[in-house]
Amino acid sequence: MTTVIDGKQVAASVIDAVKTASQVLTEQTGVKTGLAVVIVGNDPASHAYVSSKSKMAKECGFTSVQHTLPEETTQEELAALVQTLNTDETLHGILVQLPLPKHFNSEAIVQSILPEKDVDGLHVVNAGKLATGDLDGGLVSCTPAGAMVFVKRTHGEDLSGLNAVVIGRSNLFGKPMAQLLLAANATVTIAHSRTKDLAAVCRNADILVAAVGRPEMVKADWVKPGATVIDVGINRIAAPEKGEGKSRLVGDVAFEECAKVAAVITPVPGGVGPMTIAMLMANTVIAAYRKAGRTAPKF
Numbered sequence: 001m002t003t004v005i006d007g008k009q010v011a012a013s014v015i016d017a018v019k020t021a022s023q024v025l026t027e028q029t030g031v032k033t034g035l036a037v038v039i040v041g042n043d044p045a046s047h048a049y050v051s052s053k054s055k056m057a058k059e060c061g062f063t064s065v066q067h068t069l070p071e072e073t074t075q076e077e078l079a080a081l082v083q084t085l086n087t088d089e090t091l092h093g094i095l096v097q098l099p100l101p102k103h104f105n106s107e108a109i110v111q112s113i114l115p116e117k118d119v120d121g122l123h124v125v126n127a128g129k130l131a132t133g134d135l136d137g138g139l140v141s142c143t144p145a146g147a148m149v150f151v152k153r154t155h156g157e158d159l160s161g162l163n164a165v166v167i168g169r170s171n172l173f174g175k176p177m178a179q180l181l182l183a184a185n186a187t188v189t190i191a192h193s194r195t196k197d198l199a200a201v202c203r204n205a206d207i208l209v210a211a212v213g214r215p216e217m218v219k220a221d222w223v224k225p226g227a228t229v230i231d232v233g234i235n236r237i238a239a240p241e242k243g244e245g246k247s248r249l250v251g252d253v254a255f256e257e258c259a260k261v262a263a264v265i266t267p268v269p270g271g272v273g274p275m276t277i278a279m280l281m282a283n284t285v286i287a288a289y290r291k292a293g294r295t296a297p298k299f
């Protein structure tokens with residue numbers, strides 16, 4: 001029997017643990033966890049993501065601050081806001097929603113967030129800590145952290161002897177995911193668009209993680225029988241069967257056929273997606289614990 005991971009359920013369990021951790025911190029130290037979310041411009045999808053982040057922060061009992069800035073905001077104005085948030089003692093996490101409008105130097109903004117408040121895990125200090133195996137000192141990017149929760153709930157903390165293949169080499173996902181798997185003792189291959197015979201590389205994977213952004217690219221004969229398959233792709237494709245002009249979301253994995261071969265698989269939607277916000281909340285409460293000089297909880 002194939003297990004289809006219910007990302008909503010796992011995310012809800014992480015959120016429960018975050019709520020408890022934030023309550024305990026307040027009881028013991030008087031500190032209320034705080035998250036600031038910044039959005040610039042009018043992209044409707046980004047506004048929807050940011051609203052759900054702010055709402056979830058409130059649900060977790062956090063101080064939740066949202067800054068909604070107009071499209072015409074300048075680099076200097078946004079940089080000044082980040083500086084204000086950096087020095088605000090009531091805020092433990094800062095997230096600037098990406099992508100920023102085209103006229104911004106996004107990287108400069110991201111790198112100006114204090115590493116200890118960088119709940120997106122995008123600052124080079126956090127990327128560097130992960131790369132050197134310092135998992136307890138930095139903050140890990142939310143989507144790979146969420147995917148890793150699935151891997152650990154399936155295989156335990158120690159992945160010794162298991163082959164993991166990550167398809168995709170982005171700074172946002174592929175590289176941090178590979179480093180998390182490596183830190184857990186998996187034997188890790190990072191594959192990408194230039195990899196020779198990708199199917200054969202993937203067939204060697206006990207844990208296969210797909211993050212390429214190509215709808216349903218991973219086929220059943222790429223999957224090792226009994227493997228764990230984590231699908232990080234979110235692709236909108238035409239769905240004429242639902243009516244003219246309709247669309248649906250699919251992952252990077254051809255779910256129906258791969259589910260017949262894998263032992264454990266994540267669906268799209270409802271797999272990794274819900275975990276991203278949950279891990280953002282987890283990172284924020286972790287940052288608050290550290291700031292208060294307390295040992296941070298693990299999720």
Ligand code: GUN
Pocket residue numbers: 095096097098099120142143276
């Ligand atoms: N836009 C889409 N995903 C993300 C994310 O994880 N963090 C930020 N800051 N922006 C995003």
